[in-house]
Amino acid sequence: MEERQSNKAGGVGGVVLLFLVGFVGALVVGWWVFPQVLFSQKTQPIRFSHKVHAEQGLDCESCHTFAKTGQFLGLPSTASCAECHPDETGGTTDDEKEIDKFVTQYAKPGIEVPWLVYQYQPDNVFFSHAAHTGFECTTCHPDVANMDSPPPYHENRLSGYSKQTMKMWECERCHASMGTSNACYVCHK
Amino acid sequence: MSAAHQEFATKWGLVIDIDKCTGCGACMVACQTENNIAPEKDASNKLRTLTWMNVYELKNGKEFPQAEVAFLPRPCMQCGNPSCVPVCPVVATDKNEDGGIVSQIYPRCIGCRYCMAACPYHSRYFGWFDPVWPEGMEKTITPFTSTRPRGVVEKCHFCHHRWNQAKDAARIAGTDPNNLPDGAYTPACVEVCPTGAMAFGDLKNPKHKVYELSRSKYAFRLLERLNTDPQVYYMTKRDWVRRQGDNYLPNEKA
Numbered sequence: 001m002e003e004r005q006s007n008k009a010g011g012v013g014g015v016v017l018l019f020l021v022g023f024v025g026a027l028v029v030g031w032w033v034f035p036q037v038l039f040s041q042k043t044q045p046i047r048f049s050h051k052v053h054a055e056q057g058l059d060c061e062s063c064h065t066f067a068k069t070g071q072f073l074g075l076p077s078t079a080s081c082a083e084c085h086p087d088e089t090g091g092t093t094d095d096e097k098e099i100d101k102f103v104t105q106y107a108k109p110g111i112e113v114p115w116l117v118y119q120y121q122p123d124n125v126f127f128s129h130a131a132h133t134g135f136e137c138t139t140c141h142p143d144v145a146n147m148d149s150p151p152p153y154h155e156n157r158l159s160g161y162s163k164q165t166m167k168m169w170e171c172e173r174c175h176a177s178m179g180t181s182n183a184c185y186v187c188h189k
Numbered sequence: 190m191s192a193a194h195q196e197f198a199t200k201w202g203l204v205i206d207i208d209k210c211t212g213c214g215a216c217m218v219a220c221q222t223e224n225n226i227a228p229e230k231d232a233s234n235k236l237r238t239l240t241w242m243n244v245y246e247l248k249n250g251k252e253f254p255q256a257e258v259a260f261l262p263r264p265c266m267q268c269g270n271p272s273c274v275p276v277c278p279v280v281a282t283d284k285n286e287d288g289g290i291v292s293q294i295y296p297r298c299i300g301c302r303y304c305m306a307a308c309p310y311h312s313r314y315f316g317w318f319d320p321v322w323p324e325g326m327e328k329t330i331t332p333f334t335s336t337r338p339r340g341v342v343e344k345c346h347f348c349h350h351r352w353n354q355a356k357d358a359a360r361i362a363g364t365d366p367n368n369l370p371d372g373a374y375t376p377a378c379v380e381v382c383p384t385g386a387m388a389f390g391d392l393k394n395p396k397h398k399v400y401e402l403s404r405s406k407y408a409f410r411l412l413e414r415l416n417t418d419p420q421v422y423y424m425t426k427r428d429w430v431r432r433q434g435d436n437y438l439p440n441e442k443a
Contacts, residue, residue, distance in 0.1 A: 070357030124296060124335035126353050130360040183286030184294050189334055189350045 039154040039163050045114055046106075047098050050144040060137050060145070072129035075115050082107040116153040118142065118164040126189040127166075140166060194270045197287045199367070200420060201347055202392035203379065204402040205262055207425040209386035210244075212260030216378035216387070217242050220264075222329060223348060223377035225336045227320035239314045241265070241345040242378050249429045259430045261423065262387070264378065265312040265345035266411065267291050269418030273304035273313065282342075287367075289420055290347050298341040305342060309412050310419075313344045347389075348376035371397040392420065409434050409443075 053063075063076040081102065088103050089096040106113050119141065121127055132140075142151060142164070154163035168187075175182045220226070220242040232238050247259040271284050271291050281297035282304055284290075305313040319339045322330065330336065333350040337343050355374040356366035371390050379387040390397030402408060403422045410419045411434050425431050432443045 066361050068358075068361065070354065070359070070361040122335075123332065124294075126350065128353065128357050128360075130357040131366075133360075181286060184283055184292040185286050185290060185346070185349050188292070188294050189353070 038157055040157055042116055042153040042155060044116055044150045044153065046102050047149050049095065049148045050150070051146060051148045052095070054145040066130065070128075070130045075117070078106050078110065078112050081113075116155075116162075118151075118153060118162050119166060120162060121165060122161065124188055126187055194418060195284050195289065196269070197289045198393070199288045200392040201267070201288045201290060201352070201374075202390065202399050202403060202420040202422065203264060203347070203376070204388045204399045204408065204422045204424060206386045206388075207247075207259050207261055207423055207430055208427065209384045210260045210262060211384055211386075212244055212246065212258075213383060214244055215381045215383055216262050217244060219377040219381035220345070223331070224334050225320070225330050227322050227336075228326065237317050239316065239343065241312075241314065241343070243311075247430060247433050257427070257429070259425070259427065261433075262378070263310060263312065263411075264347070264376075264421060265291060266310050266417065266419030266421045267347060269420065270416060272307040272309060272415075272417060276303040276307045278303065288352065290349055290352075291344075292349075293342065293344055293346065295335065295337045295341045295343065300340040300342065302342060309415055309417065313342050315342050316340060348378075351376060368394075411435070 063080065065073050065076075067073055085099055085103055085107060088100045090100070091097070102113070105111070138145075144150065155161070156163060171187055172182050174180075175186070180186075217240060221228075221239075224241060226239050226241070229238055241264065243263045245261045245263055247261055249255070249257040251257070267284075267290050269289065271282075274282055274284055274291065277283075278301060279297055279299055281295075281299070282291060282293045284292070286292065300315065302313075302315055305311075305315060316337050316339045320336055333354070352374045355369055359366040359369060359373065369391075371394075375389050379389040388398050388402055390399040392399055392403050394400055399422075402424065405424060407424045407426055408422045409425075409431055410422055413419075414435055423434065428443065435443070437443055
């Protein structure tokens, strides 16, 4: 009788221990392993320093411009980068080598740089930059003007979208707080 | 979501003059290219085609020399009291935006097709197949509208993306995006119509051509007695054409 009782007590302790191990394990898998597996990490083809360019007195709109038709043109073309960087520097610093990499690999052959865009939306989303010009760029975008090298790009292996993409609930929350319509076709196409 | 009648400050409307329509089908072609509708392998099966804009042939049923033909282009009516919206179980379709265009959100649609059964105008289409563009023709896909997978319902939305573009152009030009001038926003079918049979604009704005046209004594709407309150008007001076716009009794006046 006594033996059975002590066995029972030991069994409970084992169950609790097993539960804790499993619980902590599940937390580690859910909070650390799964996000690591889900998102692949990519780096930009050129280590473009927004900081260096911002220090030259350029503002965001110098390179990220609107078309007259109201469409946001997004990233500048290789040709517009080459207006300032037409030739190799021949320098030996890391920055100069990166400029030379751009000039030899993209500017001279006339190839567009396959930049990774942190904020690309699915193709059924219509986002109007023109409607949001009242906001600072950094309200939605990372403050790259203070970054010497672009942040790593995290791609969702399942959906193919960037981790940093604005989510629908974020759009809706801001629209609701601003009193802007949240009708479906305001943002969908 | 509700079945109640909806009114908005702007009411985008289409006025189609049936007497000017030659039935050439340019509007159908323009619609298909504008909205990324893939060319169909067998377009003769009308239960499988996707014709957001469809031209119907009307006949007066008489023998030569009294025989007459008319053509009726049929987009989505963007009803003020849409039959499709209250039946949708997942709110994939809604009429909740200024302008009164009935929205259809493809990723949200579960393909139950209640809306297709509810629509008295047969304006809605179900994608039975994944869209496939023959090699080389995928270059005709535009980024302005999203493509649809198989298994969802799609329909005309008055080229809603063109409205978004017109508003963006107004914002950059510094004009009021909520008070666009006549012609700033035009769907592809209207733009391409060679006889000018179609006019598009804000039905509530007296500066727009459709304001007057829709109030003409020759203007009527399809199945008006269902109280769907369509935002698409038709015009004709021919009584027999007008009689086909609704189910009239033989001795009833249209």
